[in-house]
Amino acid sequence: MPKEEHYDYVVIGIGSIGSMALWQLSKLAASGKKILGIEQYGQVHPHGGYAGESRLFRVAVKEGGELVPLAQRAREMWLELNAISGRDVFLPIGALSIGPKGTVPIEATLSSIKEWNLEHDYFEPEELRERFPQFEVEDNMVGILDLNGGGIRPEVAVAVASDAAVELGAELRTHTRVDSINVETDENGAERVRIATQDGDVLAAHVIITTGSWAKELLPEFESKISITPITLTWMMPRNIAQFSPEKLPVFLYDTDLSSGSHFHVYGAPSLDGYTVKISHGHERKPVGSVAELNKVVSEETLDEFSINASGVVPDFYESCPRYSVHHDGFTENGKPIIDRLKDKPITVAVGMSGTGMKFAPIYGQIVAELAISGDSSVRPKAFGVEREVLNQNV
Numbered sequence: 001m002p003k004e005e006h007y008d009y010v011v012i013g014i015g016s017i018g019s020m021a022l023w024q025l026s027k028l029a030a031s032g033k034k035i036l037g038i039e040q041y042g043q044v045h046p047h048g049g050y051a052g053e054s055r056l057f058r059v060a061v062k063e064g065g066e067l068v069p070l071a072q073r074a075r076e077m078w079l080e081l082n083a084i085s086g087r088d089v090f091l092p093i094g095a096l097s098i099g100p101k102g103t104v105p106i107e108a109t110l111s112s113i114k115e116w117n118l119e120h121d122y123f124e125p126e127e128l129r130e131r132f133p134q135f136e137v138e139d140n141m142v143g144i145l146d147l148n149g150g151g152i153r154p155e156v157a158v159a160v161a162s163d164a165a166v167e168l169g170a171e172l173r174t175h176t177r178v179d180s181i182n183v184e185t186d187e188n189g190a191e192r193v194r195i196a197t198q199d200g201d202v203l204a205a206h207v208i209i210t211t212g213s214w215a216k217e218l219l220p221e222f223e224s225k226i227s228i229t230p231i232t233l234t235w236m237m238p239r240n241i242a243q244f245s246p247e248k249l250p251v252f253l254y255d256t257d258l259s260s261g262s263h264f265h266v267y268g269a270p271s272l273d274g275y276t277v278k279i280s281h282g283h284e285r286k287p288v289g290s291v292a293e294l295n296k297v298v299s300e301e302t303l304d305e306f307s308i309n310a311s312g313v314v315p316d317f318y319e320s321c322p323r324y325s326v327h328h329d330g331f332t333e334n335g336k337p338i339i340d341r342l343k344d345k346p347i348t349v350a351v352g353m354s355g356t357g358m359k360f361a362p363i364y365g366q367i368v369a370e371l372a373i374s375g376d377s378s379v380r381p382k383a384f385g386v387e388r389e390v391l392n393q394n395v
């Protein structure tokens with residue numbers, strides 16, 4: 001029988017949240033604790049909810065409330081990651097919201113800014129056209145630049161956060177799929193978790209599950225709590241690429257009503273590849289049963305229709321889409337992640353990031369580490385608990 005390995009903390013799933021949890025655990029756990037990260041694919045891979053080149057970061061999140069101080073702390077941590085890695089993981093270029101005055105996305109952003117007194121610039125239509133000539137701006141549209149927003153390079157983030165953890169003494173085991181976890185009692189009566197992998201079992205005093213869209217596979221009791229939702233990213237090609245560099249263009253969100261009467265929401269980032277600009281909208285988001293069932297093909301018809309509408313937003317775009325990819329994330333019913341310690345079990349979970357996990361990843365990593373180490377986290381919103389029906393009433 002192969003020798004069983006013992007660890008104090010094992011993080012399963014080293015994607016957006018897992019890489020940050022591993023980094024934070026390595027910083028916060030008492031010295032001498034043995035920490036392991038297990039990832040089914042490589043240290044960086046194209047299959048996770050984090051893939052796709054860029055993510056948007058905003059401090060002035062539309063939801064406001066407790067999420068704003070979390071975003072502010074996350075920003076400091078992103079800058080720390082930039083500093084320790086020497087890489088542009090976080091691009092502090094601002095986040096621009098454009099939309100008709102008086103509509104929900106604009107008013108919600110303004111109310112979050114007002115509530116927390118956030119640094120921003122506000123543009124009436126004329127000023128907006130002058131400052132950001134890339135966009136079609138109608139006379140009823142205004143712009144808000146969240147000065148502390150920016151872009152995130154997600155693949156780089158996962159790589160450097162897990163590097164930072166290893167640097168601090170954690171071990172990282174890639175290409176190792178966890179098949180099951182079981183809580184058992186050791187010879188001294190203490191609880192521990194047996195983690196079964198194809199390379200043998202690992203024993204942990206505490207396990208952290210950050211398996212994203214795969215959450216239900218290790219947590220069958222979460223079957224009804226998480227739905228796996230496809231998200232398509234699209235990129236368009238401008239004629240004048242110089243106007244779309246990170247020096248000229250922040251990350252952006254743009255809302256408009258089309259002549260057909262339907263609402264068109266897009267979000268995007270400046271050119272990071274030197275020839276395209278990310279500009280995406282929801283497309284169809286019908287949940288799938290498992291990541292393996294994800295259809296990665298978008299029809300020509302959908303792409304053509306999108307290209308026409310996107311060229312209406314940015315007139316410099318060629319009217320066809322040269323690049324797209326289909327990704328996924330685990331969504332909870334109310335859009336709030338589940339970050340909690342499971343009752344009476346040495347297991348902490350951080351799943352159901354619901355399409356917004358990347359911007360908060362470092363602070364969620366810190367919360368996970370605190371929960372695993374002490375059972376409590378002073379910064380975790382109560383609404384993130386597993387028992388949401390009960391807890392939501394107290395938010």
Ligand SMILES: Cc1cc2nc3c(=O)[nH]c(=O)nc-3n(C[C@H](O)[C@H](O)[C@H](O)COP(=O)(O)OP(=O)(O)OC[C@H]3O[C@@H](n4cnc5c(N)ncnc54)[C@H](O)[C@@H]3O)c2cc1C
Nearest residue numbers: 013015016017040048049056178212214353355357358359
């Ligand atoms: C297209 C798209 C655009 C988005 N845009 C934004 C944005 O602009 N801003 C923002 O803040 N958020 C955004 N999000 C959301 C954000 O990217 C996700 O919420 C976040 O990446 C999810 O992180 P995660 O750690 O839960 O999952 P993942 O990053 O997918 O990590 C899970 C990891 O667990 C591993 N794993 C799973 N099962 C096992 C197993 N059994 N054994 C070992 N390893 C396992 C997986 O391989 C994976 O590496 C977007 C998401 C998508 C898909």
